Amino acid sequence: MRISSVLQVVGLSFVLIGPAFADDARWRDCRTCHAVIAPDGTELARGGRSGPNLYGIANRPFAGDAEFRFYSNDLRSAAGSGARWTAENFIAYLTDPDAFLREITGNPNAESGMHVQLRSGAREMFEYLRGLSD
Numbered sequence: 447m448r449i450s451s452v453l454q455v456v457g458l459s460f461v462l463i464g465p466a467f468a469d470d471a472r473w474r475d476c477r478t479c480h481a482v483i484a485p486d487g488t489e490l491a492r493g494g495r496s497g498p499n500l501y502g503i504a505n506r507p508f509a510g511d512a513e514f515r516f517y518s519n520d521l522r523s524a525a526g527s528g529a530r531w532t533a534e535n536f537i538a539y540l541t542d543p544d545a546f547l548r549e550i551t552g553n554p555n556a557e558s559g560m561h562v563q564l565r566s567g568a569r570e571m572f573e574y575l576r577g578l579s580d
């Protein structure tokens with residue numbers, strides 16, 4: 447009886463810990479520049495400050511971190527369209543930030559301030575960030 451309840455606890459912690467490890471591994475690609483900080487100041491995912499806070503990024507307006515001062519003109523101008531970070535926009539942006547901004551602004555010279563591309567796993571990253579902000 448005792449042994450089986452110990453096993454149950456061990457089994458459960460595997461379930462709880464497993465996905466968190468996978469998410470941390472992905473976050474390595476972003477944390478040099480981004481953190482996820484809740485409105486009460488809790489740092490939900492550690493990271494740098496040279497990119498905007500990604501708290502609540504799911505469905506947030508473009509260039510929506512009011513405290514981030516270094517948005518590019520082109521991302522700000524894309525924000526003028528009223529578009530938001532849906533999963534589709536997020537995936538397209540991470541796949542090729544410049545191409546995404548060129549398409550959405552109609553400016554063939556638009557350039558993102560983010561010089562990083564994520565070739566795979568963008569949808570999982572979106573879900574991870576959405577989950578942190580729930």
Ligand code: HEC
Pocket residue numbers: 475476477478479480496497498500503507508509510511516517518519520521522531536540557558559560561562564571
């Ligand atoms: C080398 C630094 C750097 C890295 C690494 C980086 N970013 Fe960024 N990111 C930025 C900067 C700077 C901006 C602002 C871009 C602009 O203004 O054009 C940005 C903007 C964004 C935005 C738009 C935010 C908003 O408020 O509109 C998203 C979403 C984003 N990054 C996601 C990610 C994800 C996810 C990763 C990891 C796969 C990542 N970034 C990696 C620097 C970085």
